[in-house]
Amino acid sequence: MMSEPTETVEILGKELRCQICGHNEFWKREAQLNTAAATFFGFDWANPSATCVICGKCGYIYWFFPQN
Numbered sequence: 001m002m003s004e005p006t007e008t009v010e011i012l013g014k015e016l017r018c019q020i021c022g023h024n025e026f027w028k029r030e031a032q033l034n035t036a037a038a039t040f041f042g043f044d045w046a047n048p049s050a051t052c053v054i055c056g057k058c059g060y061i062y063w064f065f066p067q068n
Helices: 036-040
Strands: 026-032 049-055 061-064
Touching: none
Parallel strands: none
Antiparallel strands: 026 049, 049 061
16 A cells, blocks of 8 residues: 555554554645635635544544644
């Protein structure tokens, strides 16, 4: 699937386990949260990003919006 190694992930002090298959290792990615207005005006760069963690076994994707 992906060439990088997987890793365990903690959310609010708890180890994340995939709700689909129970696996506990994930790949991490950043994804931009595009909005129609920003795209229309060419300001996609101004949209916020989210962290995605992808299960290393089944591929289920979790999205986490940054909490400030």
